[in-house]
Amino acid sequence: MLREPLQTLLTVVVIAIALTLPTALYISVENIRQLSGGVESSAQITVFVKKGARPAAIEKLGEQLGKLSGVTSVSYISAQTALEEFNALSGFGSALQYLDENPLPEAFLVQPLLLNDSAKLVAEIRQITLVDDVQLDMEWLSRLDALLDMGRKLVLALGAALGIGVILVVGNTIRLAIQSRRDEIIIVKLVGGTDAYVRRPFLYTGLLFGFFGAMVAALMLIGLGFWLEPSVNDLASLYQSQFRLSGLGVSGFIALLAIGGGVGLAGAWISVSQHMRDIKPR
Amino acid sequence: MIRFDNLSKRYTGGFEALRNVSFEMDSGEMAFLTGHSGAGKSTLLKLLMLIERPTAGNLLINGKNLNRLAKSRIPFYRRQLGVVFQNHQLLFDRSVFENVALPLQVSGYSPGEIGRRVRAALDSVGLLDREKQSPIELSGGEQQRVGIARAVVHKPKILLADEPTGNLDPQLSAEIMALFRRFQDVGVTVLVATHDISLINKMNMRIMRLNQGELELDGVAHDID
Incomplete structure (x- = not known):
């Protein structure tokens, strides 16, 4: 992973962007839902x-x-x-x-x-x-509800599409890593290394890519929050609202890490099981 | 220890690399495998390493038929072997120590045990003071000795060598052969594939000569001229 610092950095940033987009949309939907919840109780x-x-x-x-x-x-x-x-x-x-x-x-x-x-x-x-x-005046509330429902579905669709993207990006990076360490894999296998032993470092690499991508995504989201906060507060004060932008939170951050790590691991697993087969001896 | 029972190997292209080869080697025996290139020496070693599977016949190691060995057991079988490769197959991005430690690492030895065994193996090939260097800084003969240290570090029962003296001068080749004899002396079964006839004729040992995939001669050097 550290042998190619630029390649590693690029991969992490691509993963981070892919994770940031659906997460930012998710946070927006959650914020609007909270806002509408406040309105609903004051209906x-x-x-x-x-x-x-x-x-x-x-x-x-x-x-x-x-x-x-x-x-x-x-x-x-x-x-x-x-x-x-x-x-x-x-x-x-x-x-x-x-x-x-x-x-x-x-x-x-x-x-x-x-x-x-x-x-x-x-x-x-x-x-x-x-x-x-x-x-x-309730009609706009049900309209907002429908919009939020659509937003949630959009989060899922975007998340799924970008999740597949992350799997492909990690898979490709792992493929390059396998190719560059081909000699090593052959020797390890010839001295009695099991498939699991050969696979393990690549799976860890995929997992770490996902983790680091998720962490950078969290930083991006924090930055986005800081950037948006003044405008949101201005808007809220215009409506005499006490509304404050809420971010991912600790549990959200942990979920993001888990999703990032999981997707990274999945990409590595798919890549390893595909490309390890090409290397003789089996 | 090693028993070839009418073994044949035909590659998918139709080329028959080995034809009805039968021989036996006892535990602690040392033998040379000769023949011009393409005679089947490498294929025979590959069958022993389970890189290739025979198309006919049985290969028994320690009484166990390798044909019946499950794929998942192959790594554990390979841990009983020590292999010295022709182009030594060292990793140049790792130190001499790390190269030799590889067979122990894959078998899950503790770091302390690895240190002890690697130093013992390097000592036996006379390279104890080189452990921190990269293999690229060593001479051809020294690199080959690192390869031998890696092949014996886990105390294998069988030592296979594929043209171990291929690129070395006669002086160095003789030293390498002397090393193999020392391992044989402690009970390791040693099989060396080589085309260096002049070297093995001096050694008065069992020679198996392959010709176009068939075992054409099997005997001690002075019987053969």
Whole structure:
């Protein structure tokens, strides 16, 4: 392995790139899934109250909503609070000066216990007389879910294709190593070396190629993370989100090492069993 | 120790390298295998090393028929042999010590045992002070002696040599032959393939002469002229 430093380095880098691509995609999908998980738990039903309802009736409505089954919490947003919030966050605050009265309705935020129950809940709330409109923005969530599903499949496909690539790269490197050590193999066999004894150093080489490739891939991913982090944080702060990019983690790193080592070993094994046969004596 | 029983070897091209060869060698016996090139000397040695398999006949080592030896047992059979090659087959990217240690390494000896045995083998060929050098720094005769040290380091019962004096001058050749006799003296069965007639005629030993794949003569040197 150390006899050809440049060849070794190239092989390790090729393996690293092949491992980095699907892993980076996997991490992206996982991050988006986490993000969507946060959104899902905050999926709320917004209940708009009819204009002109008396404060006592609104209070009663709040109690009524809280008693519905499958509701965890109900919070009241008065028209005034909504206006202030809009003023502070939308950037159109100055436009409100030209309005004579507050156009926003009184509203309740209803937190459903289970996301699956929310459709039923919405129908139920709609029946209440004082309710003007009910909103549940869920459709984009299921779209995101479908996208994530596709992403996961893409990770698998890309991982499989590049895994085969790594097997071929390692296999080719091992083939060259076998050819350059042909004399040695012949002599070892003639003095009574078993096939396993001859094979072992090549298998170790394949395993090490995979390990080193995985380690370099991990470094690449860390670098990628550092590079992306400011942009992600900017984006998150624009959405008032506490979201932080999460990396591979220790267990992910160990899995990456195991996959790299396994694929390297597989490449070496295939190459050794193919090319050892060509060397006489058998 | 070695018994050839009507052995024939025909290569896939149809060339018949050995034809009905029969002979026996006792434990601790030394013999020369002669004949002009192409007579079948190398093929005979290859059959003994299990590089080739006979097409007919039986080859018995220590009473065991090699035809019935499973492929997975071949390495363990080869560990009973010591082989000196014509072009000595040393690895130039390793030291003399590492070259000689190879047969012990493949058999799984401990490092301490390897050191002890390698030095004993190098001592027996008079190269103890060269162990750290590369074989490329040695003369032809010295390289051949490293090859002999490697062939005997694991104390084989049978020592095979294929033209061990091929490129050496008469003085060095005589020294190598003297070395083989010393191994024979300690009970090793020695079979040397050579076409160096003048050398072996002086040695008064058993000679087997092959001619076009057939064993045409088998006797002691002074019986043959």
